[in-house]
Amino acid sequence: MIAILNIKDIVLHLTQRYNTSDPFELADALKIAVYYEELGTINGYYNNPLRMKQIHINFSLDKHEATYTCAHELGHAIMHPNASTPFLRSKTLFSVDKLEIEANTFAVNLLIPDEIITENKHCTIEQLSRLLGYNQELIKLRLKTYCKESLDLQNYSM
Secondary structure, rough: OOHHHHHHHHHHHHHHHHHHHHHHHHHHHHHOOEEEOOOOOEEEEOHHHOOOEEEEEEEOOHHHHHHHHHHHHHHHHHOOOOOOOOHHHHHHHOOOHHHHHHHHHEEEEHHHHHHHHHHOOOOOOOHHHOOOOOOOOHHHHHHHHHHHHHHHHHHHOO
C-alpha cells in the first residue's frame, strides 16, 4: 500500500508539472484516453488494453460526479497501471479495498487543495461535505493528509 503522504506527493508533483489539478487535463497530458459511455450502475473504471491507458466514465453522471470519477480512475492509472480489479476480485484473495482507498486518496488530494481546507478550517466535516459536494467519508480521508502536515484532526468534528 502506498503511504498517504506519498500519494499527496504524487498529486503535488503532477499538478506542478502540468500546472493543473483538473483530472481531465491531466489525463490528456498523460495520454490517457477518457471515454463516456453507458455503464449502468458503475460510475467508471480504468483499463489498459494493449498498454493504451483508458478511463471510462458513465455518461449519466453530472459534471461534479464525472470529475470525481475521472480523478479516482486517474489515481488507478498512475498508481496501479497494471492492476485489474475485476480479476483481483474474482480470481484472487487480494483485497481491492486498499487500491480503492489509494485511488480515493489520490482523487480527494487532487480535487480539494489544502487552501480550501485552510480557508474553511472553522467548518465541521459535515459542513465541508455540503460545501464541497463530497460525502463525509471522502472529506475525512482528505483531512488525514491535511492534518498530518498542518494541524490536529481533533479540530474537526467527526
